[in-house]
Amino acid sequence: MVPDAVLNPPITLGAIFIGPLLIGAVILGLIGLGAVWLSGGKKQTRRLQGAAGGQEFGGRREAARQLTAEQRRLQQMSLEELRREAGSLLIAADNAVNSSEQEILFASAAYGDDQVAPFQRDVEEAREHLQESFRMQHQVDRDPPESEDEARELLRNVIANCQRVSETLESHRQDFESLRSLELDPRPALSQLRTRIEELNQRRAQAQKRLPDLQSKYDDEALTSFIEGLEHSAHSLQAASAAADTAESALDSAEPSEAVVAIHAGEESAGEAGKLIESLEETQLRLRSAEQNLSIGLDQTEQDIAQARATLEAGQSHDLAGPIAAAQAAVTQVRRDLDSGQKINPLDLLNSLEVAHRELDEPLNAVRDQQARDRRAREVLQTEILTARHQVQSSRDYLRARRGGSTSRTRMAEAERSLAEAESLGDTQPAKALELATQAKTLGVQAAQIARQESAEDALMGGGSGGGYGGGFGGFGMPGGYGHMGRGGFGRGSMGGFGRRRRMF
DSSP: OOOHHHHSOOOOGGGGGGHHHHHHHHHHHHHHHHHHHHHHHHHHHHHHHHHHHHHHHHHHHHHHHHSOHHHHHHHHSOHHHHHHHHHHHHHHHHHHHHHHHHHHHHHHHHHOHHHHHHHHHHHHHHHHHHHHHHHHHHHHHHSOOSSHHHHHHHHHHHHHHHHHHHHHHHTTHHHHHHHHOTTTOOHHHHHHHHHHHHHHHHHHHHHHHHHHHHHHHBOTTTTHHHHHHHHHHHHHHHHHHHHHHHHHHHHHTTOHHHHHHHHHHHHHHHHHHHHHHHHHHHHHHHHHHHHHHHHHHHHHHHHHHHHHHHHHHTTSOSSOHHHHHHHHHHHHHHHHHHHTOSOBOHHHHHHHHHHHHHHHHHHHHTTSOHHHHHHHHHHHHHHHHHHHHHHHHHHHHHHHHHTOOHHHHHHHHHHHHHHHHHHHHTTTOHHHHHHHHHHHHHHHHHHHHHHHHHHHHHHHHTSOOSOSTTSSOOOTTOSOOOOOTTSOSTTBTBTOTTOSSOOOO
């Protein structure tokens, strides 16, 4: 700081003749002091900058030291390696949640809903983590970020969410195992498994009895998923029965641990059979509902054709001629098929009608106000949701039968999310709900197509898709667990997840 005496020097009357000299001296003094101050300031600035730079470098070095081994491992991976790892973990996490849901189903039947409520919440939380992972994976697949860093961050988040799935399912594993006490006495669980198998066999037999009646009304394409469901559910029930027999033999040989492994395998196979049989029952309802909705769809489409023609004749839209012709052709074809007396695929007819109708709606919406668009969307929404449900369920059955890979499962999860959102928005935002239902159908078709391709590629390579019963996380108390090659899974040693031993089936 410049001294006050220099800035304000004392001046007396006797010094007036030397004022210019004093002024010059003051100026010189100021210049000198300024140079000293600036020089010192620059040194101080350099010292501060050096200290800050040292702190920043030290902070980076400290942050690098604080990275976990897992974080360093992920940082060193290429983008493609991250993508493969995320896909593998998604398959494992999906299998884990599905297995845990089946475990809870059996536990609930034995001990009641109240006893399994904490474990049910764990599975629901894990399912939320999984759905978020599928959403991010879908973003990477369909709308990848321009920056590689952003893509890497999304994939790391997918991996972290899959780890949260394992941690969530692990949180009450010991309590769940204590509840079931299979190691102490596997026989009650085995008896329950056999009861469940018998119940499912009866339900499947009822579905089998309805097949001739369905075949008399609907064509082969309409019943493809139904017939495949009958076949796959039979295989699953056979696997469940074989596992129950293995458990019985293990108990007779005083090998309770082997019996527990077999019981878990049987429960999982029975769970798969249960889902397939539920789909069989729902397929019958969907076909009947689609048949009933055809007449409604025809009436609505013809009403819109009339409105579109009036709009075109009024000169309000010149883009309507083609859609009008396409919609009229669809109406004519559907009526011809219904009047032919031949077997039909009502879902296919309803879908073709809706596709033509949607193409007509797009130019019509340009001249409709929002209230009219919402009213129109509300009229056709239930039909679109019905066909979307059928497509999503059919694709889900296809993936379940073939144990699809990560890409098909990701697309399937997005289809299910879009359908659920469409159903939730139907009352408040019908136009948005209609868009989402259509999107769900498209994604469901893509999921099945991708699963078919994955299955073909897998067959060529002669290996498993990564989604079989022997891999991935375990469910509640399930044998097997996630682990990278040569290392333990999620910091729990070589077992990881819920696993205690490798699955035998």
